[in-house]
Structure formats: C-alpha cells, structure tokens
Amino acid sequence: IKITGPSDAVSAVAIQCDSTAIEEIIITSGTSITEYAFSGCSSLTSVIIGNGVTSIGSQAFQGCKGLNSITIPDSVTSIGSSAFYGCSNLRDISLLNIVAWCNISGLENLMRYGTSSKNLYLNNELVTSVSIPDEVTVIPSYSFYGCESIVSVIISDNVTSVGGAAFSGCTVLTKIIGPSDMVSTVAKQCNSTAVEEIVITSGTSIGDSAFSSCSGLISVTVLDSVTSIGGSAFNGCSSLTSIIFNGTKEEW
Numbered sequence: 001i002k003i004t005g006p007s008d009a010v011s012a013v014a015i016q017c018d019s020t021a022i023e024e025i026i027i028t029s030g031t032s033i034t035e036y037a038f039s040g041c042s043s044l045t046s047v048i049i050g051n052g053v054t055s056i057g058s059q060a061f062q063g064c065k066g067l068n069s070i071t072i073p074d075s076v077t078s079i080g081s082s083a084f085y086g087c088s089n090l091r092d093i094s095l096l097n098i099v100a101w102c103n104i105s106g107l108e109n110l111m112r113y114g115t116s117s118k119n120l121y122l123n124n125e126l127v128t129s130v131s132i133p134d135e136v137t138v139i140p141s142y143s144f145y146g147c148e149s150i151v152s153v154i155i156s157d158n159v160t161s162v163g164g165a166a167f168s169g170c171t172v173l174t175k176i177i178g179p180s181d182m183v184s185t186v187a188k189q190c191n192s193t194a195v196e197e198i199v200i201t202s203g204t205s206i207g208d209s210a211f212s213s214c215s216g217l218i219s220v221t222v223l224d225s226v227t228s229i230g231g232s233a234f235n236g237c238s239s240l241t242s243i244i245f246n247g248t249k250e251e252w
Helices: 007-016 098-102 180-189
Strands: 002-006 024-029 046-049 069-071 092-095 119-122 129-132 152-155 175-179 197-202 219-223 242-246
Touching: 002 007, 007 024, 092 098, 098 129, 152 180, 175 180, 180 197
Parallel strands: 002 024, 024 046, 046 069, 069 092, 092 119, 129 152, 152 175, 175 197, 197 219, 219 242
Antiparallel strands: none
8 A cells, every 4th residue: 555645645545455455655844753753664665755844753663674765854953763663674764965964854764763774865866975065064863873874974064063973883984074073983883994095174183092993094184283193093003004194294
C-alpha cells in the first residue's frame, strides 16, 4: 500500500487500514508529523516528507523495521525522542541543504538508529565530501554518524562546536580541514587511524594529544596563527612525513 497526502490525513489512513501492509508514504503538506503517527508500520520501506513539515514527533516511526530510506526537507527543525527507534534497516537519508540539516534539533533521534553504515544524499548525490559553510556555528551531535562514504570534511572558521558523535563511524574519513580545535575533535570521533591529511585554518594552539594515535597521518598544514603545540599532540603519528607551516622561519 502507498499513501500520499497531507501529514494528518496520511496518518489517519495509516491508523484505519492494516498498517503492516503500508510500504510507501509521501507527505505532501502539513506542518508536523504527530507522535506515534506511523509507529508499527513494519512493512514501510520508503518515506518522503514534503517541504513545509517542521517537526517529526516522538516515536513517529518507531518500530518501522522495514524502513530503509527517508527524505528530510529543509523545513524540518526538530525530531522528537525515539522518532526512529527500532528502524533497524534505515540506511539511506536524503536532504537538500547542509545548513538546514545542521539546524535540526534532535538529529540523534534519527541518526543513531538504523544500520551502522549509512548513505547520506545531498540533492540526490551520495555525500563523499562535507563542506560546513559559514552560516553554521555548531555541528550537531550525531549529524553525520555512521556515514561511511565521507572521505573529507571542510569546516568553516565560524564553527565553534562539534557535537558528540557527530562524525563517529566515519571510518574512511582521510582529510580534515578547519579550525584547530574542531579538526582535533573530528579526528578523535572518526576512525583516527584512517586520517591522512590535516589542514589547520585558524586557531592559536594545537591542544595536548590533539592528534595522538592518528597513525595514518601523513601531512599536516599549520597556519602562522598557531603559536603553541601541546604535549603529545602528534604522539603515535608514525606515518607523518610532511609538516607545512604557512609562516616564517622565525615564527616557527
């Protein structure tokens, strides 16, 4: 069964019919998906949420164990607790805009569920490189959790915080560019042994143990704004062969 229509109407139909027979849902309008709206639709495989929906309620898709793909529009600003709990096969997540994605409250209620390896699509293209623009100041917790296709991350100098587990499970992330503290955080969250290149674009220091255990790290580029390097900052970086300092010999 496929159901298409406004969020409240689609939810009402799902309640009335045999919810276990629903395979596809397309929400064309409405401002919210209510709590438990599609909970228990175990045969549901695909959900497309149209622009205009701003919130996904708690437990909205709880127990939809067959769900493997969902489209999240730019308009969504919040995802309620356990909204996708029990969606053990959720793998493909589509979005249109990184800024809107990073402004969603409760991303952990989506990203920490589903398969351990996820495919994130931006405008229908699999994301392999993430560029966090100037409009973003905080990268939310779990925002790119388990996205194993990501190989590089570029973080704007305006970013001041990277939330917990934001890049955990990004096991093939090899290149990180951005402010010193943010790059260090990302390196620690992902598989640090896979990181090969680091470019520091801002910041005055590299903290203690910032990149320790990055055993695959080959190249580090440091701006002249950096004036101190903490103890054991590069301890265990056994593959490091190139250090580029964008300053004078005296500054080094």
